[in-house]
Amino acid sequence: MSTTELGAEIIKAVGVTKRFGELVAVDRVDYLLHENEVAGIIGSNGAGKTTFFNLVTGYYPPDAGAIYYKGEDVTRTTPEQRVALGMMRTFQLTSTFDNLSVIDNLVLSFFRAHKPHSLFDLFVNTCKRHRKDEKIQAILATFELQDVAGREVRNLSLGEKRRLEIAMAILAEPKVLMLDEPLAGLAENEIKAVLGVLRRHIGRQTILIVEHKISQVEDFLQRLTVMHEGRIIADGGYEECLRNPEVRRSYWQIDVSADGGAGACA
Ligand SMILES: Nc1ncnc2c1ncn2[C@@H]1O[C@H](COP(=O)(O)OP(=O)(O)O)[C@@H](O)[C@H]1O
Ligand SMILES: [Mg+2]
Structure with missing residues (x-):
């Protein structure tokens, strides 16, 4: 989806932080989701994806930062109140x-x-x-x-x-459908079936998917956000993210010192 086609802003996170003791599970994350976007958050285990998801859906209050739903500050609202607004997980x-x-x-x-x-x-x-x-x-x-x-x-x-x-x-x-690892534990044919039915809602449903394995969702997502150690290290199209040196280093653990990468992804 190009910038000009983007729908209205639906979810916005600004400087969101969550600590568990010494560990900063989500570290000053800014994130924006637009109406009708089909977006994914990926990252290795422990990257902070589920914690971020829980902050957006209201299961944890953030230690810092704010969450907005259609411009309204929902940082202190309960998960039930967010569901009533149309945020569904x-x-x-x-x-x-x-x-x-x-x-x-x-x-x-x-x-x-x-x-x-x-x-x-x-x-x-x-x-x-x-x-x-x-x-x-x-x-x-x-x-x-x-x-x-x-x-x-x-x-x-x-x-x-x-x-x-x-x-x-x-x-x-729901106004936005949020799925944390919807493909986890599924066999190949079941993954196809789940993505197949979700695909029918593209264009009329805002979807945010959190997945560990990028390969399973690459041709499904319009936009990818890569998390690593509590931070967003890349955000953009799939190809852009693939080329991003920080993603290659952190997510694929590829040594990028030699080729430098062509990090077009913000
Ligand atoms: N309830 C919790 N208490 C303590 N540490 C947690 C808790 N939930 C997550 N963590 C830690 O926060 C980090 C991020 O975890 P998580 O958000 O589950 O990552 P992901 O979903 O990307 O695998 C990990 O180091 C994890 O061990
Ligand atoms: Mg998780």
């Missing part, structure tokens, strides 16, 4: 009901997000009534879950469960 929705079917989980997720029913009412009345709803049927098809619609969640494969979690998040119609 799949992690917290991993509260699938494992003894219920796939379709009933989808119905519950939809109604929890859109209608203030009591949970009891949802269980007793809503599931049965809304299994045939257009929205539910459409999401089953998009996420290729029709064949397992009636299956209890605890009997799903990891890949199917991951797709269900993302489907549940998307049913809540």
Whole structure:
């Protein structure tokens, strides 16, 4: 996405810092995410990706800095308040009901997000009534879950469960969908399936993905941000980041002293 096509600013982090004792897990990070961007944060283990993610979603208060959502300072708001604003992470929705079917989980997720029913009412009345709803049927098809619609969640494969979690998040119609390592633990074909369904939302959904392995998401992401030791060392297109000497040194541990690199990535 070129600069001229960028949507409005949706998430902004300014000088965000998080310490665990002596360790500075996230060190004065500035970050900007625009509407409809499909962006990724990558970095080796311990780079600070999940901690940054937790700061953005409100699980930790930062020791310094601020988080803005659509220009509003949300630094001191709770994760629930951020979800209500439209900032959704799949992690917290991993509260699938494992003894219920796939379709009933989808119905519950939809109604929890859109209608203030009591949970009891949802269980007793809503599931049965809304299994045939257009929205539910459409999401089953998009996420290729029709064949397992009636299956209890605890009997799903990891890949199917991951797709269900993302489907549940998307049913809540979030403004920004945030996924921390959505591909972790998945087999090659399941990775293809998860990325395949996410791809259908490109252009109408802001997506922020945190991943350890860049190779899995390289052709999916429009923009890459590389973290290392709590800091952002590169931000830009995939090719630019690949060429960045600091990324080559820190992430791929390539000796770049000889070729100098062509670090076009900011
Ligand atoms: N709750 C915690 N308490 C203490 N140290 C933590 C905690 N969470 C993360 N860390 C440390 O902070 C650093 C960054 O971790 P993390 O954000 O999980 O990295 P990543 O997700 O990139 O692998 C690591 O050194 C990790 O050990
Ligand atoms: Mg992590």
